[in-house]
Amino acid sequence: MSDDANQMRAAHFAHFCELMPELVARLSWSREGIEAHRTRALRELLGHAKRHAPWHAARLAHLDPERATIEDLASIPPMTKSDLMHNWDAIVTVPGASLKVAEEAVRNMRDQFYIWGNHTLFASGGTGGRPGLFVNDWTSLAMNWGGMSRTIRPYLASLPLPGGGIPHNYRTVAVGAEMSGHGSFVVGRVFSNPANPTRMLSGWRSVAELIPKLNAAQPQLLSCYPNLIPALAAAARSGELKIDPLAIVCGGEHFPDHSQRLARETWPEAAIMTCWGTSEGGGTHPCVSGDGFHVSEDQVIIEPVDETGAPTMPGQRSAGIYFTNLYNRAQPIIRYHIDDVFEMDDEPCACGSLHRKIRQVHGRAFEKFHYGTIIVHPVTLQLAVLEQPSILEYQIRQTKRGAHLAYRGEGDIDGARLAAKMRQALKSYGVVEPEVTVECVAQLGRTSVGKLKRFIPLPPTS
Numbered sequence: 001m002s003d004d005a006n007q008m009r010a011a012h013f014a015h016f017c018e019l020m021p022e023l024v025a026r027l028s029w030s031r032e033g034i035e036a037h038r039t040r041a042l043r044e045l046l047g048h049a050k051r052h053a054p055w056h057a058a059r060l061a062h063l064d065p066e067r068a069t070i071e072d073l074a075s076i077p078p079m080t081k082s083d084l085m086h087n088w089d090a091i092v093t094v095p096g097a098s099l100k101v102a103e104e105a106v107r108n109m110r111d112q113f114y115i116w117g118n119h120t121l122f123a124s125g126g127t128g129g130r131p132g133l134f135v136n137d138w139t140s141l142a143m144n145w146g147g148m149s150r151t152i153r154p155y156l157a158s159l160p161l162p163g164g165g166i167p168h169n170y171r172t173v174a175v176g177a178e179m180s181g182h183g184s185f186v187v188g189r190v191f192s193n194p195a196n197p198t199r200m201l202s203g204w205r206s207v208a209e210l211i212p213k214l215n216a217a218q219p220q221l222l223s224c225y226p227n228l229i230p231a232l233a234a235a236a237r238s239g240e241l242k243i244d245p246l247a248i249v250c251g252g253e254h255f256p257d258h259s260q261r262l263a264r265e266t267w268p269e270a271a272i273m274t275c276w277g278t279s280e281g282g283g284t285h286p287c288v289s290g291d292g293f294h295v296s297e298d299q300v301i302i303e304p305v306d307e308t309g310a311p312t313m314p315g316q317r318s319a320g321i322y323f324t325n326l327y328n329r330a331q332p333i334i335r336y337h338i339d340d341v342f343e344m345d346d347e348p349c350a351c352g353s354l355h356r357k358i359r360q361v362h363g364r365a366f367e368k369f370h371y372g373t374i375i376v377h378p379v380t381l382q383l384a385v386l387e388q389p390s391i392l393e394y395q396i397r398q399t400k401r402g403a404h405l406a407y408r409g410e411g412d413i414d415g416a417r418l419a420a421k422m423r424q425a426l427k428s429y430g431v432v433e434p435e436v437t438v439e440c441v442a443q444l445g446r447t448s449v450g451k452l453k454r455f456i457p458l459p460p461t462s
């Protein structure tokens with residue numbers, strides 16, 4: 001089985017490499033070219049969803065897919081993660097696919113895997129406080145990662161490789177999720193060059209554990225969570241960390257300006273890049289100038305909206321976005337609500353790309369849990385929740401000696417397994433005899449703007 005999966009991953013990487021020239025060419029499209037493509041892609045998506053996804057058929061009944069325009073999107077009611085998870089089998093268009101089988105597969109996974117032929121799954125904490133399961137078909141997974149990385153690889157390919165290496169054959173280190181259905185793990189496993197495999201390191205562990213591994217791996221391309229940068233920069237300044245990357249790509253959460261400056265000061269030779277991405281379909285790519293990122297308008301439609309769902313203007317902060325994935329046929333995502341705060345730019349970008357520029361995305365900055373000198377990334381605790389999709393919403397609160405999980409759910413939920421897995425996660429960081437409590441609640445407290453804070457650390461004691 002593992003040989004088969006390895007062969008499929010190698011073939012998938014080859015497919016990704018084949019798609020790349022086209023994805024790169026799209027970055028220099030004219031505005032008319034982008035618009036024409038979007039209209040065509042939207043029509044195909046609506047037609048496909050109407051024919052193959054009964055849940056969508058009902059909400060798209062008023063539209064003629066052959067004549068629909070981008071403006072018609074506004075007439076489609078938004079969908080939430082709750083809609084997606086409640087109506088999963090009537091949204092996913094893969095013959096024979098079911099949420100039950102998908103849940104089971106994620107619960108029992110031992111490595112990245114393929115399902116229903118050549119489909120893949122992402123499990124995500126994502127937006128809205130409820131875990132989600134996302135299906136990608138073969139091409140759409142390659143489009144997802146290709147769309148996000150299409151400015152990074154050509155940039156590296158344009159550099160003379162020290163020591164005369166082979167173009168596209170960089171030493172790549174991805175600091176991301178541990179073995180899980182998390183997108184960064186799946187994408188890291190699949191799109192790893194078999195001739196020079198991506199070294200995957202856990203971003204959920206201590207920096208002290210990472211440093212010797214990074215020194216040994218000597219990445220030319222390093223990807224990691226933005227929140228690692230201050231600690232890595234400090235280790236570089238003290239001489240413990242000795243790496244000389246050509247590019248550092250930070251994604252997964254907001255990359256604050258001061259951390260970006262710190263990265264540029266610490267590794268002046270490296271391109272520092274960032275973008276925003278989502279399990280629902282990627283969505284952006286780093287600007288080649290190294291300043292901010294662009295919406296991948298050939299792949300997705302992002303509508304920034306206020307609390308009432310009305311569009312917000314460039315320069316304004318949105319309350320969220322409606323996200324439409326134009327390319328994934330396996331699980332059509334149309335006007336899907338994501339609660340990240342977007343600030344769009346309306347100035348043309350100096351890089352020359354006519355894909356819309358994003359000034360900033362706020363949100364998704366995960367605060368870590370501190371137990372004395374032990375630092376725990378709460379995403380590790382979340383893995384226990386992600387394997388039980390009957391949980392509708394949840395919140396993990398740090399306690400003095402462990403954590404408290406409050407959740408709202410329906411159907412079968414294995415509370416003992418939840419607590420055991422969370423305890424195991426805390427122990428793996430070195431927390432001694434962690435205390436974990438699990439509570440089913442009728443309602444979870446939200447912030448004044450209706451957001452559910454997923455992780456709540458204890459206030460610092462000093």
Ligand SMILES: [Zn+2]
Binds near residue numbers: 287
């Ligand atoms: Zn740009």
